[in-house]
C-alpha cells in the first residue's frame with residue numbers, strides 16, 4: 001500500500017479554526033493540484049471528524065488527468081472514511097451518489113449504526129476493538145485492489161497514520177494566513193510524539209497561489 005497525505009495549513013500550521021469550520025486556506029491552483037493528486041490514486045481517505053466538520057463529497061477530481069495517467073477505463077477513486085463508532089450521518093455527502101464509500105470502523109461501533117450506514121450503501125470494514133486498526137483496514141482495502149491512497153485529513157487521523165508508520169509521502173500547502181488558537185486542529189494532533197519523531201526528507205518546493213507547496217518523503 002502506498003499512502004500519500006495531503007493537507008493545507010495556515011502559516012502557523014493550523015488545518016482550520018478552533019470552530020472547526022472549513023477555511024479556504026489554499027487557492028484555485030492548489031485545489032487544481034489536489035484534483036490531479038486525487039486522479040492518481042485508488043481511494044481518498046478522511047477521518048469522521050472531517051466528515052462532521054466539512055461534509056466533503058470527495059467526488060471532484062481531474063478526470064482528464066486520470067485518463068492520461070491511468071488509462072481510459074480507470075475507475076474514479078473510491079471514498080474512504082475512518083469512523084470507529086459509525087458517527088457518519090446517513091445523509092452525509094460522502095455517501096451520496098458517485099463511487100463506492102468504504103467505512104472503516106471498529107468493534108466499538110453500535111451494530112444498528114453500522115446497519116443504517118450499510119443500508120445507505122456504505123461498504124463497512126471492521127478492524128480494531130476501540131479504534132480503527134488502520135494497518136489491518138488498509139490491508140483489507142488492498143484485497144479489493146485499492147493500492148494507492150490519498151489521505152486529506154484531519155489532524156487526528158494523520159497523527160495515527162504517522163504513529164502506525166503508514167505514511168510514505170506528505171504534501172503540505174502552507175497558506176498566507178495566521179489562524180491561531182491552542183484548540184485549532186493542526187496537521188498532526190493525537191497525543192503527539194515525545195521521542196522517535198518520524199523524519200522526513202524534502203523532495204520538492206513550489207510557490208503556488210499565495211503560498212508554498214512542500215513535498216516530503218517519509219524516511
Ligand SMILES: NC(=O)C1=CN([C@@H]2O[C@H](COP(=O)(O)OP(=O)(O)OC[C@H]3O[C@@H](n4cnc5c(N)ncnc54)[C@H](O)[C@@H]3O)[C@@H](O)[C@H]2O)C=CC1
Nearest residue numbers: 007008016020047048049050053132153154155156157160
Ligand atoms: N485544511 C485541510 O487541508 C483540511 C482540514 N481539515 C479540518 O480538520 C478538522 C477535522 O480534523 P479532526 O477533528 O482531527 O478529525 P479527523 O478527520 O482526523 O477524524 C478523527 C476521527 O477519525 C476516527 N478514527 C478512526 N480510527 C482512527 C484512528 N486510528 N486514529 C485517529 N482517528 C481515527 C475517530 O472517530 C476520530 O475521532 C476539521 O476542522 C476540518 O475542517 C480536514 C481535512 C483537510
Ligand SMILES: Nc1nc(O)c(N)c(N[C@@H]2O[C@H](COP(=O)(O)O)[C@@H](O)[C@H]2O)n1
Nearest residue numbers: 008023024025026054056057058059152
Ligand atoms: N486542499 C485543501 N485546501 C483547503 O484550503 C481546504 N480547506 C481543504 N479542505 C479539504 O478539502 C476537501 C473537500 O472535499 P470536496 O471538495 O468536498 O470533495 C475535504 O477533505 C476538506 O476537508 N483542502
